[in-house]
Amino acid sequence: MMQKTDALKEVRHILAVASGKGGVGKSTVAANLALALAKTGAQVGLLDCDIYGPSIPMMLAITERPTVIGEKVVPVEKWGLKILSMGMLATEDTPVIWRGPMVAGILQQFLFQVAWGRLDYLVMDLPPGTGDAQLTLSQIAPLSGAVIVTTPQDVALLDARRGLKMFQQVNVPVLGLVENMSYFVCDQCQKKHAIFKSKGAFRVAKELNLPLLAEIPIDPDVAEGGDSGNPIFISHPESEAALAYEKLARAVTTSLEKNVSEESLHLKW
Amino acid sequence: MKPVSLKKIDPRTLGVEWEDAHQGVYDTTFLREHCTCAACVDEWTGERKVKTGMLPATVLPVTIDSVGNYGLQIRFSDGHATGIYTYDYLRSLCQCPGCHSRESGNPLLIP
Ligand SMILES: Nc1ncnc2c1ncn2[C@@H]1O[C@H](COP(=O)(O)OP(=O)(O)OP(=O)(O)O)[C@@H](O)[C@H]1O
Numbered sequence: 001m002m003q004k005t006d007a008l009k010e011v012r013h014i015l016a017v018a019s020g021k022g023g024v025g026k027s028t029v030a031a032n033l034a035l036a037l038a039k040t041g042a043q044v045g046l047l048d049c050d051i052y053g054p055s056i057p058m059m060l061a062i063t064e065r066p067t068v069i070g071e072k073v074v075p076v077e078k079w080g081l082k083i084l085s086m087g088m089l090a091t092e093d094t095p096v097i098w099r100g101p102m103v104a105g106i107l108q109q110f111l112f113q114v115a116w117g118r119l120d121y122l123v124m125d126l127p128p129g130t131g132d133a134q135l136t137l138s139q140i141a142p143l144s145g146a147v148i149v150t151t152p153q154d155v156a157l158l159d160a161r162r163g164l165k166m167f168q169q170v171n172v173p174v175l176g177l178v179e180n181m182s183y184f185v186c187d188q189c190q191k192k193h194a195i196f197k198s199k200g201a202f203r204v205a206k207e208l209n210l211p212l213l214a215e216i217p218i219d220p221d222v223a224e225g226g227d228s229g230n231p232i233f234i235s236h237p238e239s240e241a242a243l244a245y246e247k248l249a250r251a252v253t254t255s256l257e258k259n260v261s262e263e264s265l266h267l268k269w
Numbered sequence: 270m271k272p273v274s275l276k277k278i279d280p281r282t283l284g285v286e287w288e289d290a291h292q293g294v295y296d297t298t299f300l301r302e303h304c305t306c307a308a309c310v311d312e313w314t315g316e317r318k319v320k321t322g323m324l325p326a327t328v329l330p331v332t333i334d335s336v337g338n339y340g341l342q343i344r345f346s347d348g349h350a351t352g353i354y355t356y357d358y359l360r361s362l363c364q365c366p367g368c369h370s371r372e373s374g375n376p377l378l379i380p
């Protein structure tokens with residue numbers, strides 16, 4: 001029998017990108033973070049496990065389907081990333097409606113029966129929310145850590161708290177919060193303006209004793225990049241947003257490397 | 270609470286030394302029967318698919334590794350490797366005389 005963990009043997013870190021609430025920009029963060037990590041020279045995979053609305057294929061303009069070699073699925077490669085999405089399995093006439101138990105099964109396959117090869121980071125775009133499906137995914141995947149994406153609005157922050165609780169339940173370290181659509185840079189005066197109540201995520205991060213890893217500005221080019229399949233990190237590498245993703249990548253890397261340096265245990269029976 | 274070292278006490282018994290110097294003892298079949306992975310526990314009903322006594326005594330661990338900083342992953346000789354035992358859960362499963370006598374059986378976080 002195939003050893004299931006072999007597929008992940010060469011994957012150093014699996015990082016979950018989560019949010020308590022939908023539409024906060026989780027997939028956009030996951031995709032651009034993966035690109036930012038790859039830019040540092042790391043080998044990076046991107047796994048879209050959002051079964052309800054897989055958006056990675058559109059965001060990265062991927063129309064290819066993964067191939068299967070032997071028993072293993074080979075991820076699609078683009079912009080230096082190895083990418084796999086639930087969305088790649090759906091066609092127009094077979095809409096993706098997975099039931100809960102299937103989700104766990106499919107995710108197991110996505111993790112364990114994929115030729116991921118050697119990866120420094122595998123970024124997982126989780127479905128929005130903190131329900132059973134997310135809990136199961138966090139248990140199946142041997143996660144090294146998670147980041148929680150939020151917006152400055154109060155309700156999103158409340159949801160972020162719930163997200164933190166969920167990861168604590170399964171003992172996955174939450175590396176910190178990412179505040180998306182944090183501010184915008186004014187065309188006229190070039191100053192940063194808060195849109196919602198400012199410093200919201202900052203306060204919550206403090207309260208939850210978590211670092212605020214990055215604040216990503218709202219930028220029409222971000223949305224445009226997502227719609228056109230040309231992510232901002234590639235199309236506008238000098239933009240404030242791209243710099244914020246780079247900062248996030250640095251914070252994530254530092255935090256994950258710190259976690260491994262704690263001695264790991266191994267026993268051969 | 271985290272383990273600081275693992276050892277094979279005998280062919281079927283795992284020893285785990287914890288941060289607080291507690292010497293945990295685990296029968297490896299018992300551990301497998303308490304696996305919480307999706308293949309072993311029905312996600313919705315919580316029903317255990319591998320029942321006590323169903324597992325051949327020849328199924329033993331092959332390797333045991335820490336995962337992240339939160340749990341142990343045990344790879345068994347029948348290829349089953351999806352189970353991750355979080356440290357809290359593992360501690361609750363301890364079968365050492367001290368933990369075992371406190372109650373008949375251990376409080377299991379997940380049935
Ligand atoms: N910083 C930003 N500036 C402008 N638009 C953004 C920004 N981040 C995300 N968006 C846009 O907001 C919308 C939602 O983003 P995205 O799909 O990444 O959210 P999500 O949290 O993954 O949503 P879902 O819950 O549906 O999975 C998209 O149209 C995206 O392009």
Ligand SMILES: [Mg+2]
Pocket residue numbers: 026027028050053055
């Ligand atoms: Mg999404």
Ligand SMILES: [Zn+2]
Pocket residue numbers: 304305306307308309310349351352
């Ligand atoms: Zn199991």
Ligand SMILES: [Zn+2]
Pocket residue numbers: 291292293294363364365366367368369
């Ligand atoms: Zn004990």
